Amino acid sequence: MSRESALVDADWVAEHLDDPKVVLVEVDEDTSAYDKGHIKGAIKLDWTTDLQDQVRRDFVNKDQFSALLSERGVSNDDTVVLYGGNNNWFAAYAYWYFKLYGHEDVKLLDGGRKKWELDSRELTEDATTREATTYTAKEQDHSIRAFRDEVVAAIGVQNLVDVRSPDEYAGRLMAPAHLPQEQAQRAGHIPTAASVPWSKAANDDGTFKSDDELQKIYSEAGVDWNKDTIAYCRIGERSSHTWFVLKELLGQQNVKNYDGSWTEYGSLVGVPVALGDERGEA
Amino acid sequence: MCGATTGGVSLEGVNVAKESVIQGIVTRDDEPVGNAYVRLLDRTGEFTAEVPTSVTGHFRFFASPGEWTLRTLAPKADPVDRTVVAQQGSVAEVTVAI
Numbered sequence: 001m002s003r004e005s006a007l008v009d010a011d012w013v014a015e016h017l018d019d020p021k022v023v024l025v026e027v028d029e030d031t032s033a034y035d036k037g038h039i040k041g042a043i044k045l046d047w048t049t050d051l052q053d054q055v056r057r058d059f060v061n062k063d064q065f066s067a068l069l070s071e072r073g074v075s076n077d078d079t080v081v082l083y084g085g086n087n088n089w090f091a092a093y094a095y096w097y098f099k100l101y102g103h104e105d106v107k108l109l110d111g112g113r114k115k116w117e118l119d120s121r122e123l124t125e126d127a128t129t130r131e132a133t134t135y136t137a138k139e140q141d142h143s144i145r146a147f148r149d150e151v152v153a154a155i156g157v158q159n160l161v162d163v164r165s166p167d168e169y170a171g172r173l174m175a176p177a178h179l180p181q182e183q184a185q186r187a188g189h190i191p192t193a194a195s196v197p198w199s200k201a202a203n204d205d206g207t208f209k210s211d212d213e214l215q216k217i218y219s220e221a222g223v224d225w226n227k228d229t230i231a232y233c234r235i236g237e238r239s240s241h242t243w244f245v246l247k248e249l250l251g252q253q254n255v256k257n258y259d260g261s262w263t264e265y266g267s268l269v270g271v272p273v274a275l276g277d278e279r280g281e282a
Numbered sequence: 283m284c285g286a287t288t289g290g291v292s293l294e295g296v297n298v299a300k301e302s303v304i305q306g307i308v309t310r311d312d313e314p315v316g317n318a319y320v321r322l323l324d325r326t327g328e329f330t331a332e333v334p335t336s337v338t339g340h341f342r343f344f345a346s347p348g349e350w351t352l353r354t355l356a357p358k359a360d361p362v363d364r365t366v367v368a369q370q371g372s373v374a375e376v377t378v379a380i
Binding site: 085086114179 | 317334344355357
């Protein structure tokens with residue numbers, strides 16, 4: 001993977017608006033954003049209902065994901081281009097999710113919905129209809145998904161990258177500051193995790209910084225490029241953004257996203273937790 | 283929107299006593315701007331959160347006590363920075379003119 005194959009800009013999208021093999025998919029934290037206007041021809045995926053099991057805490061399974069994409073009119077050989085609000089947090093999460101289920105050709109729109117809006121490009125409220133397909137998802141690729149036991153085992157061994165804001169890392173906030181803070185778990189971070197807020201990888205308009213800038217940011221934060229890496233945040237969406245940077249833009253091997261993230265880790269009994277701005281000891 | 287309270291969306295259901303709320307409105311020529319983005323930067327200038335404004339131009343953050351910077355981005359406007367102090371149990375109101 002590389003920047004050229006994983007990322008497209010707004011001009012590329014504008015040129016492919018009528019290409020039937022290119023499927024634009026909007027995924028937002030605010031799941032009502034699409035309904036107030038979206039890029040022409042884009043379909044919507046709702047991360048809370050379409051991508052999450054509605055009973056236990058997990059993703060929809062392979063058959064459910066296959067049924068979802070079949071119903072929305074996505075084929076296995078389509079080019080899926082994801083975009084969304086919040087600097088592409090949830091679009092990056094969906095990108096990772098499509099990769100988890102083995103979709104070949106997935107791309108992210110650089111800057112997402114914000115850049116598109118700030119550039120005064122057109123949004124429409126017209127409904128998108130695509131003919132149903134027969135989509136077949138692959139088995140989950142666990143080489144890009146980390147589970148809690150391997151996260152605990154990675155303390156002091158692998159790169160752990162905490163991509164939340166500095167105040168969440170230190171334990172001064174429990175959630176991003178646009179959300180109410182009251183929650184049950186302990187605050188803090190996984191000992192030895194480097195603090196590299198996801199936002200360091202993005203410009204103000206939501207586009208990604210250059211490869212050279214990105215390399216420098218993670219190197220200076222102490223990421224050892226010879227080690228495997230696990231990224232985490234609160235619920236796994238911002239860390240998808242960083243996973244995208246490390247794996248897809250910089251081509252780093254063996255990068256996993258820990259989707260359980262702090263809401264799981266910070267509720268585990270008996271695991272070590274570090275408080276404050278320092279990394280803490282293994 | 284008719285009857286919008288100062289700060290916009292109702293705080294009903296939020297325990298304000300435990301929160302350090304920063305909220306306000308973005309305006310251009312005294313009219314609310316519904317397609318702006320407000321970024322919350324911490325005391326070191328590090329990004330902490332971002333919200334799009336509502337149709338009534340309103341935004342809100344649940345911060346922690348201390349000094350913060352609001353950076354507002356909008357189409358066809360230069361970014362505008364405003365500093366604000368948040369306190370637990372109170373609501374800091376900010377009007378950003380672009």
